[in-house]
Amino acid sequence: MINHLSKIYDFALSNNLDQSIDSVRKYKLFVTTCLFVTIFGFLYGVLSYFIGFEVGVWTMAVSVIFFTSNIFFLKYLNINTLGFLIGVYTIWLNATLVFYSGGLFASPVSPWITLTPPFVLLLTNRRNALIILFLCIFYVLGFYWMILDGYDFPKTYSDSFHLIFLVLAMMGLIVIFYLITTTFEALKQQALDSLLSKQKELKSEQKRSEDLLLNIFPKEIAEELKETGKAKARLHENVTVLFADIKNFTSLSEGLTPPELVKLLHAYFQRIDSIIQKHGLEKIKTIGDAYLAAGGVPGSNKANAINVVEAAIEIQETNLHFKNEQLNNGNIFFDFRIGINTGPVVAGVVGDKKFVYDIWGDAVNLAARIEETSEPGKINISESTYFEIKDHFICEPRGFVPAKNKGEIKMFWVHDVRIQEKSK
The missing domain is CATH 3.30.70.1230 (Nucleotide cyclase, GGDEF domain)
Known part of the structure; x- marks a missing residue:
């Protein structure tokens, strides 16, 4: 599996001219996250099918196509643009699922919105992350105002599956967040090791230069x-x-x-x-x-x-x-x-x-x-x-x-x- 993941990384980075450590980290994190969400989306869609949650089926089908396509588009489009689009898409996806599964405080997928701003920050920049953060806040406030107005949100799946749905959604959120942070930590350590290696090489080159200088001039x-x-x-x-x-x-x-x-x-x-x-x-x-x-x-x-x-x-x-x-x-x-x-x-x-x-x-x-x-x-x-x-x-x-x-x-x-x- 590691070999397959490496090939996907190479494919996504093949047209990327900026091969800095930070750029490679972002690209690898982007690919890893898209793969994780694609796998989870497929499983979530299968579960939605068996419990009769039609909205979950078609939204997860769209999500699988969307996140898989992003790995391909990463080869040709700027990662900041794609990361921002993923943030916007995730807000829309979460809002759709929440709306058809009982509303903000009843839907088991509500907590997923918390993952969006930090994810965008890791993949793009502060400006994009702040925009997504404000959109998430407006999204939450929008649902809150609808609740205050007494809006009756539809629940398009059986109540008997609600607890299972909530448990699985929470488990998925925990696992994906852990996998993303683990990937980020591994890439950060890789970047640190690379930096330390470069510093060691630099010190070695500096010593050689100083030794050469001392061979030419008195100290x-x-x-x-x-x-x-x-x-x-x-x-x-x-x-x-x-x-x-x-x-x-x-x-x-x-x-x-x-x-x-x-x-x-x-x-x-x-x-x-x-x-x-x-x-x-x-x-x-x-x-x-x-x-x-x-x-x-x-x-x-x-x-x-x-x-x-x-x-x-x-x-x-x-x-x-x-x-x-x-x-x-x-x-x-x-x-x-x-x-x-x-x-x-x-x-x-x-x-x-x-x-x-x-x-x-x-x-x-x-x-x-x-x-x-x-x-x-x-x-x-x-x-x-x-x-x-x-x-x-x-x-x-x-x-x-x-x-x-x-x-x-x-x-x-x-x-x-x-x-x-x-x-x-």
Whole structure:
């Protein structure tokens, strides 16, 4: 039976363009109610036939046709219109049965009128329900005035069946009202479950979006962008900038297909990403084969020059192991040059689309020049970085080294042994 009911639902909803939860609920409730009333109307008509209540027979026959037809018309007509027409029809039907079965206070079908306004409200809207409510009140008052005038209502069936008729009518009213409310409750719960599912999906999507945002921006910058739609540029006085670049990248990459090149770069940069995160640095961006990271930006980042140098040492050690693996397998490998400088930078987000968190300033430019004068597998630092780390790492002075557009700059090599470790 459930399968048949589902097919009827599908038929009634097939031309309905509005597939909102509330719309589906109304349509299903409409169909269910029409089916219940049709079944009850048929049984009521059969009973009326056996007790000789002719009015009950022909009105129930009309009702069966009317409510069955409404399921078909629902596919083509607006549910609000059909729901209102059902309300009007129900008033007429109840008035007819009441009139020919003894009047308002004698007829066993009188209580059925109470079901009409809430039914119309569930299926249509407040405006239609209020109209039906007032019509029901006028209907009751109309019968009341007729009673006061002494009108003698006909009773077209035997008094011996009155009690049975009343009991069955009350039972039918209770059952149909229960079935309607049960259907409504089930549909409401279905709608609630659907809403909760949508909310869960929305939260999941929101989390994925926030995770993606945090992969692109530092947390505090991401929060600022979400709240204001922009992020102010800020000056940071003591930032250590790390540049890593591949030696002879162009010539090495000529023997690789684009997918192979991207895959190999990803393998290298994935390792560097892990190391940068481990030491608490902020990855700024990759530029082709170059990698830019920093300690001390944004404001919440507390990484210092020591952390940056530690990360640089681990990068070179990790790349050396990977290089040996590549050599053993006869594959191409990359050697990184690393340059580090400490100084003030401006950090922020520029542009209106495709936001990018970036850093600017002479300290950044100098770090790039220091990287250019470094050597594969080595870490080259400026004098300002040297003063920050000299008590922690063995450094080898290089003297003044010419740098493009910067003249001669005092530089140092960093060795991969900390002073404390050497003294043990």
